[in-house]
Amino acid sequence: MKLIKGFRDIFPYSDNVIEDSVLWNFIEKSISSKLENYNFEKIITPIIENKTTFNTGIGNDTDIISKEMYEFLLYKDSQVTNDIIYCLRPEGTASTVRSYLENSLFKRRKINKLYYMGPMFRYERSQKGRYRQFYQVGAEILGSKDIFYEFELISLGVDLIKETGIDDFVVEINSIGDINSLNKLSEEVRNFTNKNKEKIQDSDFEIINKNPLRFLDKAIHKYNFEDIPKSSDFISSDSKLRFDEIINLLDKNNIKFNINHQLVRGLDYYNDLVFEIKSDSLGAQDTILAGGRYDKLVSKFGGPETFCVGFAAGIERLILLSSSDVRKKAYERIDFYVAYQKPDFKEFANEVCSRLRKIGFNVLIEYEFKNFVKQIKSADKMNSKMLITIGEEEMNAKSIKIKDMSSGKEDIIKNKNIEKDIKNISNNEK
RNA sequence: GUGGGUGUAGCUCAGGGGUAGAGCAUCGGUUUGUGGUUCCGAGGGUCGCGGGUUCAAAUCCCGUCAUCCACCCCA
Structure with a gap:
């Protein structure tokens, strides 16, 4: 293998x-x-x-x-x-x-x-x-x-x-x-190489016979001719x-x-x-x-x-x-990382993900629960542009918190307004 | 096709006949509400492959394969 x-x-x-x-x-x-x-x-x-x-x-x-x-x-x-x-x-x-x-x-x-x-x-x-x-x-x-x-x-x-x-x-x-110039040039290369027969290797004559222009391309540099026919002359x-x-x-x-x-x-x-x-x-x-x-x-x-x-x-x-x-830009492809504080919030976090993906965003969520801080570190490591956090407060207030990872600015968005408000936020970014 | 260099952990490399190493990366803890440069720990290896020498080979020898660089040529 x-x-x-x-x-x-x-x-x-x-x-x-x-x-x-x-x-x-x-x-x-x-x-x-x-x-x-x-x-x-x-x-x-x-x-x-x-x-x-x-x-x-x-x-x-x-x-x-x-x-x-x-x-x-x-x-x-x-x-x-x-x-x-x-x-x-x-x-x-x-x-x-x-x-x-x-x-x-x-x-x-x-x-x-x-x-x-x-x-x-x-x-x-x-x-x-x-x-x-x-x-x-x-x-x-x-x-x-x-x-x-x-x-x-x-x-x-x-x-x-x-x-x-x-x-x-x-x-x-x-x-x-x-094409006419190239034909003339070919003929001239043939004449030129015939004149210098004894200096040119047999193997190169095979090239010349097939296609004189190829000789200019691949073999001419082996010899120290001075008055080589040039395309510009023809x-x-x-x-x-x-x-x-x-x-x-x-x-x-x-x-x-x-x-x-x-x-x-x-x-x-x-x-x-x-x-x-x-x-x-x-x-x-x-x-x-x-x-x-x-x-x-x-x-x-x-x-x-x-x-x-x-x-x-x-x-x-x-x-x-x-x-x-x-190269850096290639790795900035995640729009949102969705972090949830407790395993119980996973279902809601997942719903938020689906809704954002549906309106065209690249969203990352990690389903195998790890502690909140780890998730946030992960968002950073994965180069996510925005972080969404879902904790006790958000669950109670039926909202999500959004943080811009480069400016650190945070916004709270009502659950029902996610699609509309997120589009506004990401438009403001641009 | 020709010549040279290199093959040890996922990556970069150290070691040079007698128990397999470091840094980075990964994972976990520190840390059940906030990230980049905290600290602690864990996992991960047929030392490219085959043969030879030896009590003993990752280490020495031979071969082979891969890879990189150059020639040639091309994008």
Whole structure:
């Protein structure tokens, strides 16, 4: 009986922040509510897909596909039932696009703003901020090339990060050029590497033959070439114009960013805009959020030409970086602790609880009686905002006493007015 | 896949061939009407797992597993 290597349980009161379900819950909620502020709708796709979805989606020669996929054949009655290879999804964009096409979302709305949140799987050595099962939140805008959508997405990314209390981050952006520019660049890389044949390892030539751009991404740093072909040398005037526009928009809206011409992404489907948000305090895995434009992916899947832009963020990484403020807030979730002085008062205390829960409050009562002082200490320990005490006096006067735990202020409320008066008190708090 | 560190109580760690330890946390008492930093006490361990050396192993040796960190790559 043991957890699988690289996987983890998430449970309450864990000493490890990325295993703490209370914090997880809080952060997932604030992320979703921010996404919904921006009018993104949630899409939920299975965590198992046909492997081909990712082969065509991400690119066969990427590390994700060639060495990090969890793939399997379906076994039933001790035999392989067919020869379809399934896999655990390693990322969210390919599944989203698959579902987008399969459900004809492009026919239902011209522009779809979708988000997903859930576990992804990659078979790699685990490390700080990197796990075999990890959670991503992603946002995708399908169906428009409007530059404002690019802006909206970057702005959303920044907001999501701020939402978790992170402030030491950097936004980096680049344009790798449109599809024509990328083709030109590929050709140029091929020429360049042919010229420098004797300096380049055979294994890297395999990469070049499959996809010259991947060579720039993963192998170029091994060599000390000076005049390497750069995306900025081949960028078309259209792409250049778009890049200037997004820079302008970010500037005007006070979103700070760095231009990084070295920035490329490890997945095949990007063109034009690419961006990342990084933090220094994360160790080797410094990217919190990354994305870009992917205008050819939908047609690669057999759909109509569709302009798309999106990003994904690592939830464990957001949680690792979350501020102490956010962590504290996650534990301030109890509105009322109901303390009763004698076991005989339990029935009434319980009734008060039910009534408060019915009108939407988070209420804690401990049914195994312990002495009054202990109960009050417990209210404090559990971070309850308010304390309700029910003792002899209250029972006689048919009332309850409410204490604000941070100010110490007390109120007495008549039994029959509980619902109305408590709403007033908690409104005054806010 | 490669390299290094670490595995002893729920957590953080001390101990280093001869009866298993501390702090924090938990629970109880102090305290049957008021909380955060009072004081006292209790529970909790196959010292990661397997093998070897020894009269005796948590301790020494070998293996293995897990975990952390870095490389690679990525969110």
